[in-house]
Amino acid sequence: MSKKRALVFGNNNYARGVQLSCCIQNARDIGAKLKTIGFEVDLDCDPSYARMTQTIIDFQEKIEHNDLVVFFFSGHGVGWKGQAYLIATDDKCIMEKPAMCEHHAVSVQKTLESMMA
Numbered sequence: 001m002s003k004k005r006a007l008v009f010g011n012n013n014y015a016r017g018v019q020l021s022c023c024i025q026n027a028r029d030i031g032a033k034l035k036t037i038g039f040e041v042d043l044d045c046d047p048s049y050a051r052m053t054q055t056i057i058d059f060q061e062k063i064e065h066n067d068l069v070v071f072f073f074s075g076h077g078v079g080w081k082g083q084a085y086l087i088a089t090d091d092k093c094i095m096e097k098p099a100m101c102e103h104h105a106v107s108v109q110k111t112l113e114s115m116m117a
Contacts, residue, residue, distance in 0.1 A: 002064070002065075002066035002067050002068065003040060003064070003067050003068070004034075004037070004038050004039040004040065004067070004068045004070075005039065005040050005042075005059070005062060005063060005067050005068070005069050005070070006030075006031065006034045006039045006040070006041045006042065006069070006070040006071070006072065007041075007042050007044075007055070007056065007059045007069075007070070007071050007072070008027045008030055008031045008034070008041055008042065008043045008044070008070075008072045008073075009027060009043075009044050009045070009047065009052065009055075009072070009073045009074065009075065009086070010023040010024035010025070010026055010027025010028065010043075010044075010045045010046075010073075010074045010075065011023050011024070011045070011046055011047070011073075011074070011075030011076065011087070011088070011089050012024045012045075012046060012075070012089075013046050013089055014075075014076065014087070014089050014091065015089060015090050015091060015092055016091065016092055017076065017091075018076070020075060020076070022074075023074035023075045024045045024046065024074075026074040027043060027045060027072065027074050028043065028045075030072050030074075031043045034070060039070065042055065042058075042059050046089045047088055047089065048088055048089060048090040049088035049090055049091070049104060049105070049106075051088075052086075052088045052106055053106065056106065056111055059115075060114055060115055063115060069115055071111065071112065071115065073086050075087065075089075076091075077105075077108075078094060078098055078101050078105065080098050080099065080101050080102065083102075083107060083108070083109055084107075084108040084109065085101040085102075085105035085106060085107055085108065086105060086106040086108060087101075087105050088104075088105065088106070091104060091105065
């Protein structure tokens with residue numbers, strides 16, 4: 001039987017760069033609303049790159065054929081060479097060297113492709 005599953009991230013407290021003030025609350029609000037309409041919600045706030053990557057992998061392993069999946073991120077992101085990347089809170093290089101996003105940020109396209117697979 002198919003399920004409704006959601007993975008939700010909210011990042012406010014970055015090691016460097018501009019701190020954000022509403023992203024964690026945005027993630028909590030979205031997560032709560034999704035729960036009211038029957039979604040199982042995995043919520044993670046202010047994860048490091050390693051934890052964010054592991055949370056995505058763990059979530060992907062739960063996805064079954066015909067599940068309805070929502071992926072939500074509120075925080076800093078960057079575009080590089082036609083790709084979108086999500087920045088984890090422990091980032092110390094992407095703001096100054098965007099080319100590093102390929103190695104130190106989460107690729108939106110790759111994440112969505114692997115969820116769809």
